[in-house]
């Protein structure tokens with residue numbers, strides 16, 4: 001999703017508030033977003049660069065770290081990024097503003113989500129996982145207990 005920054009590029013100090021739901025579609029193997037991302041950003045012309053500040057949140061499909069069940073996990077992250085028109089590799093900015101004065105919001109959302117995916121997620125706090133392999137209880141099935149009593 002490209003956002004036009006033409007208006008605020010004209011004047012230093014100019015601000016643009018952008019608050020909307022943004023539909024994103026990323027490669028499935030990278031990150032799977034469920035529903036639109038909630039974007040609340042303020043873009044400020046700081047002279048040489050444009051600053052983007054605010055928050056973004058989205059529901060991302062993740063697998064439970066214990067049982068691998070698919071869960072929708074809400075990821076919220078703060079944005080504090082410098083955008084620059086005609087940015088080159090030498091510039092220390094991550095996001096460029098293209099020739100048409102537009103910035104790719106999807107890319108800001110994508111990178112933010114990927115950086116903020118929790119290392120561990122569980123479907124519920126008491127998730128027992130796939131099986132208690134190291135569990136202490138190696139209880140013998142009562143049916144087998146009965147078998148022991150049988151004398152041949």
Ligand SMILES: [Zn+2]
Nearest residue numbers: 064067123127
């Ligand atoms: Zn689980």
